[in-house]
Amino acid sequence: MAPVRIKICGVTTPADARHAAEAGADALGLNFYPKSPRFLTPTAAAAIVRDLPPFTATVGVFVGTPMRQACAVAFQLGLRAVQSYNDHPPSDDPFPFAHVPAFRVADATQLDAVRRFVVAARAAGRAPSAVLIDSFVAGHMGGTGHVAPWHLLAGFDPGVPVILAGGLTPENVADAVAAVRPWAVDVASGVESSPGVKDPDKVARFVRAVRDCH
Numbered sequence: 001m002a003p004v005r006i007k008i009c010g011v012t013t014p015a016d017a018r019h020a021a022e023a024g025a026d027a028l029g030l031n032f033y034p035k036s037p038r039f040l041t042p043t044a045a046a047a048i049v050r051d052l053p054p055f056t057a058t059v060g061v062f063v064g065t066p067m068r069q070a071c072a073v074a075f076q077l078g079l080r081a082v083q084s085y086n087d088h089p090p091s092d093d094p095f096p097f098a099h100v101p102a103f104r105v106a107d108a109t110q111l112d113a114v115r116r117f118v119v120a121a122r123a124a125g126r127a128p129s130a131v132l133i134d135s136f137v138a139g140h141m142g143g144t145g146h147v148a149p150w151h152l153l154a155g156f157d158p159g160v161p162v163i164l165a166g167g168l169t170p171e172n173v174a175d176a177v178a179a180v181r182p183w184a185v186d187v188a189s190g191v192e193s194s195p196g197v198k199d200p201d202k203v204a205r206f207v208r209a210v211r212d213c214h
């Protein structure tokens with residue numbers, strides 16, 4: 001099995017970000033959703049990006065932000081990817097970032113919507129680089145700590161890589177990987193000591209748990 005990639009999402013300080021990178025995270029999420037406890041201004045995000053080792057990817061998390069605006073932030077900060085919520089397949093406006101649309105899934109019909117999104121985006125010449133599947137919690141866009149429906153996701157193949165998110169922790173991520181076989185895993189609250197504050201020990205244990213998956 002190819003190694004499962006790891007994104008630690010919602011880092012809020014240069015020290016938390018650097019530690020996650022040094023612990024072995026492949027990617028770090030920078031959250032630009034103002035209602036999140038992990039929210040960053042572009043200025044705060046720039047300080048984090050500047051301080052990172054050179055080979056760690058950075059992903060901007062945007063909720064309801066027009067793609068053009070999200071891309072402007074991504075361009076300004078040199079981000080690798082844009083993770084977006086509640087949007088339509090991008091139009092033919094080209095941009096040099098990996099696009100990762102995020103879907104909050106409660107049942108199988110929502111997985112059909114994911115497949116349709118990928119087909120429509122591909123037809124428009126803009127297939128996403130991956131899709132992120134999170135749990136559905138009414139009134140919350142993400143970072144909820146609720147586990148996604150792994151049983152629905154086993155064998156789910158939308159035609160692009162699947163990033164599994166939602167309620168992952170150092171304790172359950174190996175079971176999640178065994179059940180879903182995702183291309184990557186993504187965690188925010190499960191490696192924190194309080195909302196927006198990463199716990200270095202939990203981050204290190206999360207990375208080790210994923211690296212130990214076979």
Ligand SMILES: O=C(O)c1ccccc1N[C@@H]1O[C@H](COP(=O)(O)O)[C@@H](O)[C@H]1O
Pocket residue numbers: 009010029031033036037038061063134141142143144145146165166167168186187188189190
């Ligand atoms: O983390 C947030 O606050 C957040 C807010 C709005 C949209 C997305 C957000 N985070 C994403 O949600 C997943 C799951 O979070 P958790 O691990 O269940 O706490 C996280 O990986 C981020 O990609």
